[in-house]
Amino acid sequence: MGNEVKYLHGQDGRLDLPAKLDEMDFCPDVILQQESLGRRLFLHGLHKLDCIKVFWSVDTHMNMYWHKYYADLFDCVLTTQKKYVSQFSKACSAKVEWMPWMAILSGGAAVGSGVIPHSRREHDLTFVGRVTEHRRSRLWFVNFLKSQYALNLEDSLNYYEMMSVYRQTRVVPNEALFGEVNFRLFEAAACGCAIVTPDVGGGLGELFEVGREVEVYNDVLELKERLDRFTKSPELSGTVGMAAYARVLKDHLPDSRAAAISEIVAGLSRRNISADRAELLLCMSEFLLGEAGDNCVNWDLLLKRLLSLGYSELRNAALFRIFARSGLTDLFMKIVRPYLDKSLSSSDCYFNMSASLSALKLGQWEVAKHFWYAYAALGRSANIVKPEDDVHLLKLWGDAAFKSGLSIRSGVAFNEDEGIPSCASDCFFAALHRRPSDKELYMKLDSVFNGVKGGEPTRLGFLSHLSLHYPDDWRISAEVAVTSLKVFRFQEGLKELENARVLAEKSGQDRFFYRKMESEIPLFYKLVNRSGM
Numbered sequence: 001m002g003n004e005v006k007y008l009h010g011q012d013g014r015l016d017l018p019a020k021l022d023e024m025d026f027c028p029d030v031i032l033q034q035e036s037l038g039r040r041l042f043l044h045g046l047h048k049l050d051c052i053k054v055f056w057s058v059d060t061h062m063n064m065y066w067h068k069y070y071a072d073l074f075d076c077v078l079t080t081q082k083k084y085v086s087q088f089s090k091a092c093s094a095k096v097e098w099m100p101w102m103a104i105l106s107g108g109a110a111v112g113s114g115v116i117p118h119s120r121r122e123h124d125l126t127f128v129g130r131v132t133e134h135r136r137s138r139l140w141f142v143n144f145l146k147s148q149y150a151l152n153l154e155d156s157l158n159y160y161e162m163m164s165v166y167r168q169t170r171v172v173p174n175e176a177l178f179g180e181v182n183f184r185l186f187e188a189a190a191c192g193c194a195i196v197t198p199d200v201g202g203g204l205g206e207l208f209e210v211g212r213e214v215e216v217y218n219d220v221l222e223l224k225e226r227l228d229r230f231t232k233s234p235e236l237s238g239t240v241g242m243a244a245y246a247r248v249l250k251d252h253l254p255d256s257r258a259a260a261i262s263e264i265v266a267g268l269s270r271r272n273i274s275a276d277r278a279e280l281l282l283c284m285s286e287f288l289l290g291e292a293g294d295n296c297v298n299w300d301l302l303l304k305r306l307l308s309l310g311y312s313e314l315r316n317a318a319l320f321r322i323f324a325r326s327g328l329t330d331l332f333m334k335i336v337r338p339y340l341d342k343s344l345s346s347s348d349c350y351f352n353m354s355a356s357l358s359a360l361k362l363g364q365w366e367v368a369k370h371f372w373y374a375y376a377a378l379g380r381s382a383n384i385v386k387p388e389d390d391v392h393l394l395k396l397w398g399d400a401a402f403k404s405g406l407s408i409r410s411g412v413a414f415n416e417d418e419g420i421p422s423c424a425s426d427c428f429f430a431a432l433h434r435r436p437s438d439k440e441l442y443m444k445l446d447s448v449f450n451g452v453k454g455g456e457p458t459r460l461g462f463l464s465h466l467s468l469h470y471p472d473d474w475r476i477s478a479e480v481a482v483t484s485l486k487v488f489r490f491q492e493g494l495k496e497l498e499n500a501r502v503l504a505e506k507s508g509q510d511r512f513f514y515r516k517m518e519s520e521i522p523l524f525y526k527l528v529n530r531s532g533m
Contacts, residue, residue: 001258012039012296018048027051030265033074035059035067040296042286046073047278052268054261056099060084061180061454062411065292065422068092070285073278075268078261081180082203093271097264100207101183102257103190103248106163115192115245118170118238123152124231126169126193128162128184130155136457140488141175144220147490149231166191170237171230173223176200178410179453181207185214186252189244194237196226200453207252213243219485220493221523280309287318291422292412313346317354321420324358332362340370347378349404350422353397357420357427360390372396391431391438398427398444407448408455424448442466446479456487474503474513482520497524 006026008015021027028051033043035058046053055074057067060081068091071077077088078099088096131142131153145151154165166172172188174197181204188195189208197204199216208214215230217223230237273281283306290297303322309315316335323332336355338344346352356371369387376384376396387393401407402424414426416433425448432441446462449455463480470476477500484493497517504513517524 001255001262009036010039012036012041014042014044016045017043018045021049030054032056032261035063040289040294042070042282043073044282047273047275050270052076052265052270054078054265054268055094056080057084057088058101059411060088061178063289064088065409065412066285066288069281069288072281073273075271076264078264082206083179083201095268098203099257099260099264100181100203100252101186102254103186103252104159104254105190106160115242116167118192118194118234118241121170121234122168123150123165123170125149125171125173125227126152126154126165127173127175128154128157128165129175135177137454137487138175138177140457141173144223144488144490145173148224149227163187163191166193169193170234170241171196171227173227174198177454186248189214189248189252192238192241192245194230194240195244196223196230198453208244208247213240213247215240219482219521219523220488220490221485221521223488224490225523276309279305280312280314283309284314284318287322291321292409311344313348313351317351320354320358324361324420325418327362329362329364332358333364333367336367339374340367345374347375349375349400349406353401353406353427354420354422356393357397360393361420368393375400391435394421394427394431394434395441395444397421398424398431401427402448408452410454439466439469456483459483460487460489472503472507474500474507474509477503478513478516482516485521485524497521 006024006028008020017031030052031046031049032054033041034056037059053074054076055071056078057063057071058080060067060079061084064084064087068088071088071094072092074094076095076097077092078097079085079088080099080101082098085096085098125145127142127145129138131139133139142151142153146153152165152169154162157165166188169191170193172184172193172195174182174184174188174195176182176198179198179200179202181200181202185195185197195214197214197216199218204210204216210216215226217226230240283302286297286302287306290299290302306315306319306322319335320332323335336359339346339355352371352375356368359367359371372387372393373384385396387396406423408425409423414421414429416430419426419430421427421430425445428441428445428448432438432445435441442462442465446459446466449459449462460480460483463476463483467476467480477496481493481496481500484496501510501513504510
């Protein structure tokens, strides 16, 4: 596009960017950092640079919990996931724009030979991705595909190899980890495949026209119906695949994204951020990433940097959690004392929960209760609930976090033994770890994960447990069935649906059962009506 571009890559850890630019003898008008999924790179000194700074959050759905702080160092944050634009806008002061991922042509398509006709392609269906026991939904997805179709399953391919396989594939069934618009959508479309992808919303219909350029599904019944049509008709799959390929050429190549980013940059103004604020944002980004288990963080250095900052809620919440996990009671009490004597206070749920549950981990029960009472008093209720024990306190904080919008942290696996809860699901998991027979906790967790895309496998476990305790409740049985079908448990879901139908009829509530099916599993409802059930 006529710009002089310097490209820094292959680095991780911390980079003093002003020093690096001096070394390069380069004075940029714009800095664009694209998130690297394998190597975490934190840019230091951004506040010193007199130019526009942009961060492209690629895996927002997995990293929002720390991106919301790191992005605030920039003038603008781009996210590949449209549904996160509003969350970013609330969490940071940078301008926020939706910038979807792109299709990068490879192989024959990259050199102008176009796409291979579907009638000459080698594979009916291909799925490229790692399948492990840790991703249960994907495992069930692949097992379903294997049971119904001649699936070509591939793993550990480089980009060129993967694109070569797609160029020989007619149909690509897609699966999304957390309801995201993912790379596979663009990769398969760039090879002219007919794609059947989850109906994740989030701008999907703006990227590809549903029904003409891609097909979508909400459950395994819809997935099977779409795949059956495509596998039986190379002409149909070819028509949809070519339409997707044409859309890629028109709107989704790198030059389209470069033009869009350039247009955004032209309208940006530089934000002024103090050195202390920049350091706090960097410290919080590294702290949260490290607390989630990333090995890129130097904890000794991070602790020194946090201690060098002035008092703030974010800084103190991080210190509470670090001291508690390290068993440093004296240092924890030194930071917490101004809050105990009420010379300092906070109305923030995350701050008070961090202080309370850090104290709980250190065995400081009175301190743990103090922060609960301080936060609960903000609700102006005459009857503040008194925590009876650690499980009760965890339940109270879980309810408070849920009401405050701190429901779950996508992309973070909580350790019930060692972790300090950061959200509602963490609190309830920690409580359940202490009291696994508490049915109320299963109900609370079911409420937290209900409607969360990507949370269905976890929710299925809670529902299955509840169904054992309430075997005659058709509503629970129906939820088990619907959730099973959403996580590709085909036969199990159909069997549970029949069980729910029988239970509903016994209780005289079959009309409510069918109403639920019409709303949540419309294809099943149509099939039932056709069969005269």
